[in-house]
Amino acid sequence: MANILVVDDELGIRDLLSEILNDEGHSVDLAENATQARAARAGSSYDLVLLDIWMPDTDGVSLLKEWATGGVLTMPVIMMSGHATIDTAVEATRIGAFSFLEKPITLQKLLKAVEQGLARNAAHHAAPVAAVQAPAAAPADAPFTQVPVITALSGVETGPHSHQGFDLDRPLREARDGFEKAYFEFHLAREGGSMTRVAEKTGLERTHLYRKLRQLGVDLGRGKRA
Incomplete structure (x- = not known):
């Protein structure tokens, strides 16, 4: 950054x-x-x-x-x-x-x-x-730019940080792990890889967060590259 x-x-x-x-x-x-x-x-x-x-x-x-x-x-x-x-x-x-x-x-x-x-x-x-050059004002009827969100159940991607829907025909633990991995990858990307801000957003202590990410196999460098 x-x-x-x-x-x-x-x-x-x-x-x-x-x-x-x-x-x-x-x-x-x-x-x-x-x-x-x-x-x-x-x-x-x-x-x-x-x-x-x-x-x-x-x-x-x-x-x-x-x-x-x-x-x-x-x-x-x-x-x-x-x-x-x-x-x-x-x-x-x-x-x-x-x-x-x-x-x-x-x-x-x-x-x-x-x-x-x-x-x-x-x-x-x-x-x-x-x-040197002031930006032109946006038209009054310009469309509102929406922040991408995760549509975990619909299976529809709405932006670069969203994730495709999960296969719900799986054991609960596997489905939950899949959702949690997507959840943390989303927050890492949105916060630019900042572990401090992700911890604040998700309500986890940093030590617990690190352990959770390793357990889920989350690429810690992905957010910084994004």
């Missing part, structure tokens, strides 16, 4: 953020200090950067200022720290940081900040296009 750079000198935090963001369907690069972050930014274009403030070589605020003055601060940057003062957070925001996360970072706050940052990035890149 997005290319994200995580910059933090703590291995555990890098691994944790990488795992969460990969589960959300994002492509993640890692840097353990400012030197590696500079090299990564020089070689790639990112949709979002998660940047730790306190690092051994160059602190995150200085690196942010370096990117800003160098004209390469073209993506939202979310600052992270467990010891930063309010003045530090204000300074980072003044330079151009999008937001600030205080460690330890909760899953809910992380995902919300990332979602808002990516939305801001998308709006920023869409603005020049919209200024």
